[in-house]
Amino acid sequence: MTPEPTSLVVHINGWPGSGKLTIARHLAESLGARLADNHTLINPAEALFARGDPLYRSLRAAVRKSVFEHLAQAASEQSFIFTDALSDDAFDACAFEDCSALARQRGARFVAVVIDCDVEENLKRLTRAGRAKQHKLTDPQVLLGLRNVHRLLRGKSDLLIEIDVTALGADEAAAAIAARITEPVR
Numbered sequence: 001m002t003p004e005p006t007s008l009v010v011h012i013n014g015w016p017g018s019g020k021l022t023i024a025r026h027l028a029e030s031l032g033a034r035l036a037d038n039h040t041l042i043n044p045a046e047a048l049f050a051r052g053d054p055l056y057r058s059l060r061a062a063v064r065k066s067v068f069e070h071l072a073q074a075a076s077e078q079s080f081i082f083t084d085a086l087s088d089d090a091f092d093a094c095a096f097e098d099c100s101a102l103a104r105q106r107g108a109r110f111v112a113v114v115i116d117c118d119v120e121e122n123l124k125r126l127t128r129a130g131r132a133k134q135h136k137l138t139d140p141q142v143l144l145g146l147r148n149v150h151r152l153l154r155g156k157s158d159l160l161i162e163i164d165v166t167a168l169g170a171d172e173a174a175a176a177i178a179a180r181i182t183e184p185v186r
Helices: 021-033 038-048 052-070 090-106 119-127 138-147 168-183
Strands: 008-014 035-036 080-084 109-116 159-164
Touching: 008 021, 008 090, 021 035, 021 080, 021 168, 035 038, 038 052, 038 080, 052 090, 080 090, 090 109, 109 168, 119 138, 159 168
Parallel strands: 008 080, 008 109, 035 080, 109 159
Antiparallel strands: none
16 A cells, blocks of 8 residues: 655636735645645746746746746755646646656645635635735736636646635635645545
């Protein structure tokens, strides 16, 4: 019988403004994990180049590649949490696969978490103060367009957790996710 991995790679996916980062912060504290939210990975490029500039994409890819290479070398017992807003298309599936590959490299348990909330709550959260300063999406029309055209990615993992956070605070959502993660494997 193969022993259960001691570390985790957790990927939290949800619409912009759904509360991923706040939930991830609570979850990281609960699990003793390190957090690499999507803005940690993209903001260096966002701060220096316009999204249409080819240097934006190349810097974003270089930062992501470097971060993943370093995480692969981290202490084997260290767990990591990622946040993303990925849809069910081929480009986003590749980003998800980076997390899956990292878990395999590290011999870690890979947990995919998909958080959702109803549209009205999502719009309310999207326009909260402070999001623009963090280079986060704040345009309701862009969010509505994403939600109308795409479906949240539900990639292959050791454990898939789907949770509706419409009526949950971030601490409650994180506690529910942590409870599922720490349940004995059957």
